Amino acid sequence: MKRTLLSFLMSFAFISAFAQIPTGYYDGTAGLTGAALKTQLKQIITNGHVDHGYNGLWTGYQTTDRDNIAGIPGYENDGTILDMYSENPSGTDTYTFNYGTTQCGSSGYTNEGDCYNREHVVPQSLFSENFPMKSDINFIRPTDGKVNGMRSNYPYGKVGTTTYISENGSKLGTSVSPGYSGTVFEPIDAFKGDIARMIFYFVTRYETQLSGFSSGNMLGNSAFPGLQIWELNQLLAWNTLDPVSAAEIARNNASYVYQGNRNPYIDHPEYVNQIWGTPIIDTEVPTTPTNLAANSPTSNSISLSWTASTDNIGVTGYSIYVNGVLYSTVSGTTATVSGLNPSTSYTFYVIANDASGNISAQSNVATETTLAGQPGGGSCGTENFSNIPAAATSYATQTWANNGITWTATDARTDQTINGKAITIRNGNLTSTSISGGIQSLTLTALLKFTGSDSALNVEINGTQVGTIPYNGATPTTTTINNINVSGNFIIKIINPVTGNRVVIDDLSWTCFSTLGTVETTKDKSGFTIYPNPVKNNELFVKGENLNRISKAQIYDFSGKLIETIENPFKNSNKINLKGFVKGNYILKTDSFSTKFIVD
Incomplete structure (x- = not known):
């Protein structure tokens, strides 16, 4: 945590007298470096660790996380909770929390400042909420409940495009940290070193258990280095950017009194570089993928295979290009590109990526033509309302059939027109x-009739709203809702949400689902099922044989963007936590199966 020079000088003499490391605490570390030093520290900080339970954290925060701990100058020095996600180091905080009275749980939260929560800097979902990790105060800080929820279980990194900013400037958005392009959370500069040293503590204290944890796109699956390379490099940089502060030292001492073990990277900052060195600068590109072949065409799919690339650090994935446009990235060396148009020739090439963001030259180009069949993406259906019941001025339930589809309009009349017959909806759908x-x-024309105010119709597909159709009383308005991207069977529902408005609709049409999806070839012929689908409570369950043998799961959105990678996803349970996912359509890909699902 950064401090002003004046406040640091004011507290330096006090720190020197008070913040003494227990004599002999780090015995046995002299002369050690790298993995050996990390393992020795693991033994030291495991000894004496007393687990006071999850609720015990609230008590611990009374001494570990107060502004002005043990008399050491803080920011406001008012004894309020010192929160990394709301503290404004250079000015007045927009809100503060009082110990014991504004805890989340006893009070709900919708906005910033409602209450403070227990923030696991390493998300507890990665270790299945097991103890003592779940209650280890050395990496669990009190933070604003709203911001804690927005951070969710995303890794920490440098944000480029921002989707959320807290009141103190903490950000959520797309990563620009080299080697990772998913969603990350970035604290303000004053707390970046604190975050780094807490994560270094975690991968040291629990290094022998990392192989059984999920990665969360941050943890490694081995004791050393214990972190994914991109995250390690980012945290090493933050550790240098934001050195250990007086308040951080005071918290370490208070945590030792409460829990019986210490964060060695606060006591000895030099250990960080002695173990992990300086940030690795990897400029070596992967070798070029070779022998790309396109085969097994159907009317809407083509299979691809290629020979793997090599890299000095390691290849993390392959980007697949269709007709020169990036559609998806996969981890293996086989894929099936689906959603193609029939009787159409496509060209493909792939590019290898490594953990530092280096990319190979493109592979050879492979060309293949899909078989004849029903086109995807073309006009799949229309409804011109020509078969609606005879013109009637009264509002009632109207039912008719056309092109094998039965339509029902509630609180509707049939005497108004736009381009010929049309249906008018009042307080119905x-x-x-x-x-x-x-x-x-989906495309629809709408017009407000009689009296009322300009507004919009809601459009739902399978019960999920996918867009709106605006209307006014002057001229008919034709609107297309794009990127609905729902496969399989579907139900259209068009709702008039404005009581009293009478809206005429006509010329309804829709296109077939044809978003290019890339699905890795299934390796295990056993059946796998997912449930519930759509997902409504942030948990997706998977059922099938040998789940615990699956080494990796990846979730993509329908644009082909990788959203999350989970190592050993089913080692401890058969569920995947989707907290933080926005409503929409996704693809779950593992080394044994691939499937689509919806988050509602």
Whole structure:
């Protein structure tokens, strides 16, 4: 945690007298470096560790996380909770928390400043909420409940495109940390070193258990180095950027009194570089993938295979390009590109990526043509309302059939027109029966009739709102909702949410689902099922044989962007935590199966 020079000088003499490391605590570390030093520290900080339980953290925070700990100058020096996600080091905090009275749990939270929570700097979902990790105060800090929730279980990194900013400037967004392009959380500069040293503590204290933890795109699966290379490099940089502060030392001492063990990287900052060195600068690109072949075409898919690349650090994935456009990245050397148009020629090449963001030259180009069949992405269905019941001025439930689809309009009349016959909805909706073939986009013309105010219709597909259709009383408005991207059977529902507005709709049409999805070839022929689908409570369950043998799961959105990678996803349970995922369609890919699912 950074401090002003004045406050640091004011507290330096006090720190020297008070913050003494227990005599002999680090015996046995002299002359050690690298993995040997890390293992020796693991033994030291495991001895004496007393687990006071999850609720015990609230008591611990009374002495470990107060602004002005043990008389050492803080920021406001008012005894409030010192929160990394709300503290404003250079000015007045927009809100503060009082110990014991604004804990989350006893009070709910919707906005910043409602209450403070227990933030696991290493998410507890990665170690299945097991003890003593779940209650280890050396890496669990009191933070604002809202910001804690926004951080979710994302790794820490440098944010480029921002999707959320807290009131003190902590950010959530797309990573620009070299070697990782997923979603990350970035604290303000004053706490980046604190975060780094807490994570270094975690991968040291629990180094022998890392192989059984999920990675969360941050942890390694071996004792050394204990972190993914991209995250290690980012944390090493933050450790240098934000040196150990007076308040951090005071917290370490208070945590030792409470829990019986210490963070060695606060006591001895030099241990960080003695173990992990300085940030690794990897400029070596992977070798070029070779022998790319395209084969086994169907009317909407083509299979690909290639020879693996090599790299000095390690290849992390292969980006697949279709007709020169990136569609997805996979971890293996086989893939099936689906959602293609029939009787169409496609060209493919792949590029290898490593953990530092280096990319290889492109592979050879492979060309293949899909077989004839029903086109994907074309116009799949229309409804022009020509079969609606005879013109009627009264509002009632109207039902008709057209092109094998039965439509029901509630609180509707049939006498108004736009381009010929049309249906008018008052306080009701228009709903189809189940339609096959998937849906990619939907187009509709709408017009406000009689009196009322300009507004919009809501469009739902399979019960999930995918967009709106605006309307006004002057001229008919035609609107297309793109990127719906729902495969399989679907139901269209168009709702008028404004009581009293009478809206005429006409010329409804939709296109087939054809978003290019890339699915790695299934290696295990055993059946796997997922449930529930759609997911409504942030938990996706998987059922099938030999789940615990699956080494990696990756989740992509339908644009092909990798959202999350989970190492050994089913080692301890059959569920995947989707906390923080926005509503939409996703692909779950593992080394044994691949499937699509919806987050509602």
